[in-house]
Amino acid sequence: MGVDKEMNKLSNTLTTIKNVLEDVEDKQFQSKSIQNWLSKLHGIAFEIEDILDECATKVSKLKRKVEKFNMKKYLFKNKIATKIKEAIEKLDALAEDRHMFRL
Numbered sequence: 001m002g003v004d005k006e007m008n009k010l011s012n013t014l015t016t017i018k019n020v021l022e023d024v025e026d027k028q029f030q031s032k033s034i035q036n037w038l039s040k041l042h043g044i045a046f047e048i049e050d051i052l053d054e055c056a057t058k059v060s061k062l063k064r065k066v067e068k069f070n071m072k073k074y075l076f077k078n079k080i081a082t083k084i085k086e087a088i089e090k091l092d093a094l095a096e097d098r099h100m101f102r103l
Helices: 003-028 032-064 072-101
Strands: none
Touching: 003 032, 003 072, 032 072
């Protein structure tokens, strides 16, 4: 899957995370485990926002500047792809934990 598709997927996931955080906020007072899980989810949400912001900034710069080499673009895509993959792995782990709390 290309970086663009991953970015769209990540953006949609961020929207879902924000909805889950809103829905579960009242439950956090029931358990320290839920508070911990929500804290991790908040952290990943911030990480995803940073990735999306970094991509938007880079795309904006690339549009303003004609590059002689696509090496920078290639390296940037690899860097972002790695960050996206790591964020998705963290989300998958949190999704598994979610079941313990019946969320």
